[in-house]
Structure formats: structure tokens, C-alpha cells
Amino acid sequence: MARAQTRTPPEAPLRHPDQVMRLDRMGAAFPHRLSFMRTLLRRLNREGADVTRPVWEIDAEGYGRAVYSVALGGDVYSLVAFSQPLAPEARSDRVIATAWDASFALFDGVPTPADLDRLQANVPKQEAGRYSAAELSLSRANRSVRFFEHVVARLASGQQPDPVMLREVGYLMRTTAVYGNGKLGFADRARIADRPAMRTSFHVEMLNVWLIRGFTHDLVDHIAKARNPAGAVALSAASRRALGIGNSTGLGLAPFLVTHLTLLNNWMAVRETALARVRAVRQADKATIARVVGLIDRASRHLAQWQVADQVQMDRIIRLRADWREVQALANANWLAAPDPWERLIAHSARWSLEAQELLVALVLEPYGDLVDDLGDRLAAGPRPALDPGMKVADLRALVAAHYGWALAVDFSDAAQQHFFWYVSEAKLEPRLGRRHDEAGAERESPLDIARRVQALMGDLAAAKGGESLALFLMRHPEHRYVARRAQAMADHPYAEIRDNLLAANCRPIDMLRFKLAFFGASKFDPKSDLWTRINMYQGAPGFAEIGQADADDWWLPVLGDAP
Amino acid sequence: MRLSLNEVEVTLKKAAMGAGYATGLAEDTGRACFWLAERGLDAARAGAAALQSPAGGGGGELGDGCLRFAAARVVRDGPSALDLLLSGDASSVELEAADAPLLLVGLAGVAAAVHGVAWRLVHAAGALVIGGDGVDGAMPKPGAMIRLTRLAEATPTGIAPQTGGCEVGDADWAAITALAARLLVPESDASRQAGAGAGAIDND
Structure with missing residues (x-):
């Protein structure tokens, strides 16, 4: 072969x-073997990565802090986990939440006790905290309450989780955001972009999530053991495999695909x-x-x-x-x-x-x-698109015609084609989608209106002399700089643009979410509306103890058995 | 306060949009400030000066190979100045009473890195060379008369970019974030319920 x-x-x-x-x-879209979870786990497998747990300060109720460390590509990364009580009324998967069952940071290296104390003062606050360049990724998660308690109770009574419930839920906790790339003061991507293990986009975030999954497994084992030291059993290997990590994803993912x-x-x-x-x-x-x-x-x-x-x-x-x-x-x-x-x-x-x-x-x-x-x-991303100001207007017209036929065909005199506007809410900067004709705020809409902008550009290009440089054209029309740069990028990046009008009444943001999540490697897409979805990450994937085994890459579209 | 370079770029882009500049110009402002911060230069000061500058100027006039901007507004005029030098439409650019010369340095640095060129910037108090990796020479002050030309060859300065983020002044950053906040839409019941993803309570 x-x-x-x-x-x-x-x-x-x-x-x-x-x-x-x-x-x-x-x-x-479906996950595939080049999805980021797969590429990351193949690398972990290839290197025979060994996950250690140097800190486990968790009480009998499952609250406290823990650290997991793993060496990958010659560098050590540590998940710092905090688990704390959460009032039922405060439990929300939305970005606007301010407290969670657990919060996490992926640390570059092995944190000192001082680092842990600094992180403990900030990580549970998530966006309200500040971070250093040693932090690579930040995340939080909520328990899947009934199932979490079910698993703990079964383990404490010496039994594995009920296979039917396990199939129906499939995770102990759901992450509700996983941040990276310099947000809130943590490390810019440049810090790790040249490391072979982290060159692929989102490997940092996927490593964070894989370690969180292992933490959730250890957490239920620990609580069950505390409840019944003599009779509790640990999750079986099959149960661990079947338990992924859940995720609730809303509109935040969608603008990313337009921006990048x-x-x-x-x-x-x-x-x-x-x-x-x-x-x-x-x-x-x-x-x-x-x-x-x-x-x-x-x-x-x-x-x-x-x-x-x-x-x-x-x-x-x-x-x-x-x-x-x-x-x-x-x-x-x-x-x-x-x-x-x-x-x-x-x-x-x-x-x-x-x-x-x-x-x-x-x-x-x-x-x-x-x-x-x-x-x-x-x-990975590669160089960002640069404007070629020497291009002639006629050549840009040809590029637009070649790559934006889908945009030029939209009839914006039809109100349905401008039904939505994308914006960012004052409420914790949550990305949202508004109905233009019913809601205030359209004057502040985010620049996801690519088709509309392309038509405006083409209208002004048509009125310009074909031999004029783009430099002179844009001096008169700086409003077209954004989309002119995108159009030029299409010559070498033909897959760079979503070829649909994102303002249209029939636009389903869930399509963008599923595409991106499939590229992450997620499966079991469970849409809750056109605006958000639940997914399962790493279900069927090897855990810490299974890295290096022969079948560690064979977990595409997992099938759960009847008796874990 | 200390910021990541990505925070500098993203926030400056939003601030420029909040100040009313077109998205493409705002992108360039963000990238220029990232470039400045990466080289230890005061990106927040440059951005705040440019974005708090009162409206003015009247666009560029091209004659005899020289592009002239009166009462230059660097966010708006800087990209065109560099564009016309790169395209060959102009052999020199003069920016009179430039409101934020340091931002122009950042814009020029990005363009130098992307296009593999270097620039010579002359002002009353001296001159400097701007390459893709850094600057060498005396910085102009706000309000300076600036003459910008393209050098025949890229001139590496040998300055290594800094990682680990950058320090910004609190007053400058407050002004920048206030401009960026102009893009935010106030919360309403309708937007809270229907405009976003993820449910409120989940106990599965």
C-alpha cells in the first residue's frame, strides 16, 4: 500500500x-481524515504522546483544580482545569453567560504554582479576566447535568453508564467557547505557528478540547470513588471511547469564514x-x-x-x-x-x-x-491577501466577472435578498443576526454583505476607464478597497468565498457552522435552530491511555455498542 | 496595559470602522498598527492620533508625477499614497500637515513587507528608511510635512519583530475601544431571543 x-x-x-x-x-459537510481532530490525533499517535497529571486538587464533590501535561513536537503543553459549583439558574450555553461548571486554559509549558494561582484568579471569569502570552487557548464547559449525575451514580454503584443514555447524550460536558489567537491578551498565533505540531490551524484549540475530554472522564471516576470507595468502578475503556466532549456553537463561527x-x-x-x-x-x-x-x-x-x-x-x-x-x-x-x-x-x-x-x-x-x-x-492560513494597486480596472472587471457571477446575479431590489443584517451585540460582544426591516441597528452591520459590495464595485468599475490603475480608482472610491482586495485574491484562492448571499432570507447560518465544525472533525450535528447547533467532538477517539495503539486513527463516524 | 498583537490589530480595525472609515481602510489601519506594535513602536498612540483627528483635507491631487495631499488624513490618504507609488502613477507623494505620521510609517512598513520594497520618508526634522522588517531614522511629529518616495531596492533593517504582545497607554486604548464600541448594537429583547444562538438553560 x-x-x-x-x-x-x-x-x-x-x-x-x-x-x-x-x-x-x-x-x-462531514468530518474526514484531514479534519483537525484527526490530524492532531495522528500526530499524537505518531509521537506516542504521554499525558501526565501533575496536579489533581479535586475534592469529593468534583471541585478544585487539575493540570494535565503532554509533550508534542518537542514542546510541552498543559491543560489547567478549574471545576466549581454553579447555580442552576446561571447555567447557560450562550456567550452571554458569566459562570460555568468548569473553565480551562491551555498553557505553553508546565505552569508553576504562581501561574496556577494567577490563572485561578482569571480563568473562571473567562472574558472578564486577562491573560499572559503563556496562555494559548481558553475554554469553558457546562455539565450535561442529568447524564453527568447518572454516570457518577452508576460508577459509584459498580456499573457502567446505561448504553441507551450514553448513545443519546454521548458526553459529560459541553464546551461553549474555545478561544485562541491572542484573544484577551493570550499568545498570538505567531508564537506557535512555526511549531510543526501546531502549524495546522486549530491544533491548539483541538488539543485543548481533547485534554478537556480526558479531564471529564477522570472527574466522574473521582467523584464516584469518593462516594463509594469500596464499590465504585472506573469508566471502562469502551465507555471512555464512547464519551466525547459536547459543544454548543452559535453564530460566532460564521463571520470567521468570511474574514479569513x-x-x-x-x-x-x-x-x-x-x-x-x-x-x-x-x-x-x-x-x-x-x-x-x-x-x-x-x-x-x-x-x-x-x-x-x-x-x-x-x-x-x-x-x-x-x-x-x-x-x-x-x-x-x-x-x-x-x-x-x-x-x-x-x-x-x-x-x-x-x-x-x-x-x-x-x-x-x-x-x-x-x-x-x-x-x-x-x-494553515499563509500570507494574507495583498492589494495589487497596479492592476488595471479592465483586469479587475474580468476577475470579478469570472469569480463573482453568483454575486452579480443577486437581485437586491428584492427585499428578501437583504432580509438579514449581521451585527455584534453590546451584550458581551455576542454576534447576532437581525431582520433588517424589523429591527434597529442595521447601520452598524458587519461587513458580511459581500455580494452587495461586489455589485457596487462592479457598478463603479463600469464607469471607470479600463486602462486606469486600481490605485487611482481606489483613491476616488476607498469604499471599494475591501472587496477589491478580496476579488484580487480570488485569482489564486478560488475557494476563498462562500458563493451565496449571506443577507438573503433563505440564508441558514447553521450551514456555515456545520461546515466549519466538520472541518474540526465533529459529528452528530444536532441543530437547535438555524442559528446554533450541538455537536460531539472526539466521540470514538482514543483517550490518553490509547495513544500509540494500532487503531488510534480508526474512529471516523463511530458506532456505539450496546454494552460499553 | 499589555495586549496581544492580535488584539491591537482587531481593535484598531473596529475602531477605524467605528470612526466612519471604509472597511478596507480600517483593515489597513489594523495591519499597520500590528506592524508597529510588533516592532516596539507605539501603535495605540499612532492609531488614537489618526482616528481622533478632525475631518479635513480634500483628497489627493496628481501633477508632474507628484501626488499631493493637503491637510493629510493618514487613515484615508496613506493607503492611496503608497498605492500610487507602487503602481507608478506617482514618483513621489507629499502629505502636508499629516495628522498621524507614525501610522503612515506602519502602513508603509506593511506595504514594504508585502511588496518587497522600501521607502524613504523625509520631513523637516530628518528622514527615515522604512523596510518590511523595521525603520531606521528620525520619526516625524504630528502635523509634519512629509515627502515619501520609493527606494530602488528593499533595505532590510535587521530588526527582529517582538513577540509576547505590547504595552499601550491607558488613555489611548480607552479612546480606541470607545470608537470600536460604536459598532455594537444595543441589546433588545428581540435580539436576545431571536438573534443569537444557543439556548438559555440545558439540563440534558
Whole structure:
């Protein structure tokens, strides 16, 4: 199976941005082997990383502080965890909350007792605290109250968690924000960007979350043992695997995708290049075919366990299950043994739902790590777009026409196309979405109105001389500087722009959230509205004790058993 | 107080937007202040001076290869000054009574880094060279008459960027955050209930 990586593998044509950068398809994304949790855990696994717990000052009720340390890529990172009582009325997953069951910082190195005391005075306050350049990431979490207590009670009575409840909830705590990159005074990304283990975007945040997951496992073991020292049992290996870490995600993720256009491009270009390489495989060997058939079956069982209350998403899941039965019927070993199996499968998938199409994209990457994993090194931002002021107006017009046809086609005389405005609330800087014609504040809207701005730019470009430089044009029209720079970036970053009008009445922010969360590696998307979703992170992933085992990377779309 | 460089950039961008500048100009202001802070220069002073400057000036006039700005407002005029030197539309730029010369240094530093060039900035009290990695020479004072030209070759100064954040003056930062706050929309019951994600209480 090993292939030399000394030359670029053959590639089929990449899928066009007009196809893949649409909100509805982005909102059907699934985690894949180049998702950040997967790339991080492969690195931890490769290095045989050893997690230690140098501090455990937790009382019988589960309150106190703890530190976990792990060496990765030659550097040590430490999760500093604080667990404190929380009044029921204060428990909220929203950004506007001011207290949580637990709060965390990822520290660069091993904290001293003085560091711990400083962090204890700030971390539980989250945004109301201040931090030093030694802190890399900040997070907080709330207990999944009933299930947390259920697990503790079962362990204390010598039993594992009820498998049905475990399947229904799947985590002991939910994170409600994970911050990085210099927020609140902690380290800028430049501090760690050159470290091989942290070069990939969001590895810091994903390491933070993986360590938090381990802390939640240890916490229930500890409380159960305190309740019944003689009779309590610890979580089994199977239970630990099945317990991920929950997350509630709201609108905060959405503007990120518009603001970080080269990063969005690079993520998407990596996934599409990986798909193109796999589609170019002329013949699959028997082992790979057997693996894919097994993964199709695993996906089917995973889908059977994916239940949500949201009717829109549940309808999509039901359709997906039906499509997947057709996938199973079609993609048997004989069909896949013929030439160009993945090209044929992807082409064939056009008849199925977007969910099925994108699930197949994720699936076919899975057995081809040797072909695609090197692309993981490209999952970082790279240089930010720079304006080329010498470009001629005629050339910018051509660029806009080539890359923004979707924006130029929007009819903004239709009120439905400007239904929403995005803004930031005074309430703890929470990002929100307003209805333009019903709510105040549109004059302060955030610049996510790319399509509208592109049309304004094109109108003024049309009135300018084609041979004029962009420098002269922008001196007269500084209001177009923002979108002119974006348009120029499209020449080298064709996947940089979400190709839909984010102001339109039919815009579903949940699509942006799911896309980004899938790239993180999350699964079991559980939308609670068009504005926020619950997810499960690291469910099925190896824990601290399992890093280095042979199957530590084989946790794509986990299936939970009946008897953990 | 100590800030991360990212806080400097993001907050200055928001402050420039809050002061009424176009998004693209605000982005450039944020990047310029990041560049200044990374080199130990007073980014908050530069930003506060520029964004608190009263409205004025009348845009640039190009003649005989020289672009002239009267009563120059650096947030608005600085990017155009550098653009026209880079595009070759102008061979020199004069900014009269520039309100925030230090911000112009930051804008020039970013442009030098991105385009691989260097700049010569002459003012009444001296001159300085601005490269992508730093500056060398005497800084101009607010209100100075500035003449800016592009040097034939990039001139590395050998100054290493600092990491670990930067110190800013409390008064400057308060002024900047007040401008940034102009972008925030006051809370209402409707926005609290319908405009954001995540539920209030969850006990699953």
C-alpha cells in the first residue's frame, strides 16, 4: 500500500467553487481524515504522546483544580482545569453567560504554582479576566447535568453508564467557547505557528478540547470513588471511547469564514485536492475495496444512531439513510473492482442528496492516508491577501466577472435578498443576526454583505476607464478597497468565498457552522435552530491511555455498542 | 496595559470602522498598527492620533508625477499614497500637515513587507528608511510635512519583530475601544431571543 511521496500524485479535475462553495453543500459537510481532530490525533499517535497529571486538587464533590501535561513536537503543553459549583439558574450555553461548571486554559509549558494561582484568579471569569502570552487557548464547559449525575451514580454503584443514555447524550460536558489567537491578551498565533505540531490551524484549540475530554472522564471516576470507595468502578475503556466532549456553537463561527478568506480557501483546496487524487486512482486493490465496503457499513450504522429533534435535519437524515441503502447496494466489491472506482462512485452520487454526496467524499478519503495525508501541512492560513494597486480596472472587471457571477446575479431590489443584517451585540460582544426591516441597528452591520459590495464595485468599475490603475480608482472610491482586495485574491484562492448571499432570507447560518465544525472533525450535528447547533467532538477517539495503539486513527463516524 | 498583537490589530480595525472609515481602510489601519506594535513602536498612540483627528483635507491631487495631499488624513490618504507609488502613477507623494505620521510609517512598513520594497520618508526634522522588517531614522511629529518616495531596492533593517504582545497607554486604548464600541448594537429583547444562538438553560 505504501506509495512514494516524491512527486505529486495524479489528480482528477477539482470540483468547481461554484459547486462546492454553496451554503447548502457546505451545510452537508462531514468530518474526514484531514479534519483537525484527526490530524492532531495522528500526530499524537505518531509521537506516542504521554499525558501526565501533575496536579489533581479535586475534592469529593468534583471541585478544585487539575493540570494535565503532554509533550508534542518537542514542546510541552498543559491543560489547567478549574471545576466549581454553579447555580442552576446561571447555567447557560450562550456567550452571554458569566459562570460555568468548569473553565480551562491551555498553557505553553508546565505552569508553576504562581501561574496556577494567577490563572485561578482569571480563568473562571473567562472574558472578564486577562491573560499572559503563556496562555494559548481558553475554554469553558457546562455539565450535561442529568447524564453527568447518572454516570457518577452508576460508577459509584459498580456499573457502567446505561448504553441507551450514553448513545443519546454521548458526553459529560459541553464546551461553549474555545478561544485562541491572542484573544484577551493570550499568545498570538505567531508564537506557535512555526511549531510543526501546531502549524495546522486549530491544533491548539483541538488539543485543548481533547485534554478537556480526558479531564471529564477522570472527574466522574473521582467523584464516584469518593462516594463509594469500596464499590465504585472506573469508566471502562469502551465507555471512555464512547464519551466525547459536547459543544454548543452559535453564530460566532460564521463571520470567521468570511474574514479569513485565504484560510477558507486552503481548507477547501486541501479537501478537494485530496478528493481529486483519490478519484484519479485507476484501480483499487482488494484490501482497499474491503475497507471501503466496511466503512460504508459502518456509516450506515452510524446514521442509524444519528437522531435529532430538529425536523429539517431529521428529514435530511431520513433521506440520507435511504440514499445510503442505495450506496450499499451499488458499491459492492465487484462494482468497486472495475477501473476508476472512486471517479465512478462520485459521479454516480449526483443522483443522491447533498448529504449523501458529501458523506461519500469524506468516505473515499478514509483508506488513502498515504495518498492524501501530506496535504495536511497546507491547512494553515499563509500570507494574507495583498492589494495589487497596479492592476488595471479592465483586469479587475474580468476577475470579478469570472469569480463573482453568483454575486452579480443577486437581485437586491428584492427585499428578501437583504432580509438579514449581521451585527455584534453590546451584550458581551455576542454576534447576532437581525431582520433588517424589523429591527434597529442595521447601520452598524458587519461587513458580511459581500455580494452587495461586489455589485457596487462592479457598478463603479463600469464607469471607470479600463486602462486606469486600481490605485487611482481606489483613491476616488476607498469604499471599494475591501472587496477589491478580496476579488484580487480570488485569482489564486478560488475557494476563498462562500458563493451565496449571506443577507438573503433563505440564508441558514447553521450551514456555515456545520461546515466549519466538520472541518474540526465533529459529528452528530444536532441543530437547535438555524442559528446554533450541538455537536460531539472526539466521540470514538482514543483517550490518553490509547495513544500509540494500532487503531488510534480508526474512529471516523463511530458506532456505539450496546454494552460499553 | 499589555495586549496581544492580535488584539491591537482587531481593535484598531473596529475602531477605524467605528470612526466612519471604509472597511478596507480600517483593515489597513489594523495591519499597520500590528506592524508597529510588533516592532516596539507605539501603535495605540499612532492609531488614537489618526482616528481622533478632525475631518479635513480634500483628497489627493496628481501633477508632474507628484501626488499631493493637503491637510493629510493618514487613515484615508496613506493607503492611496503608497498605492500610487507602487503602481507608478506617482514618483513621489507629499502629505502636508499629516495628522498621524507614525501610522503612515506602519502602513508603509506593511506595504514594504508585502511588496518587497522600501521607502524613504523625509520631513523637516530628518528622514527615515522604512523596510518590511523595521525603520531606521528620525520619526516625524504630528502635523509634519512629509515627502515619501520609493527606494530602488528593499533595505532590510535587521530588526527582529517582538513577540509576547505590547504595552499601550491607558488613555489611548480607552479612546480606541470607545470608537470600536460604536459598532455594537444595543441589546433588545428581540435580539436576545431571536438573534443569537444557543439556548438559555440545558439540563440534558
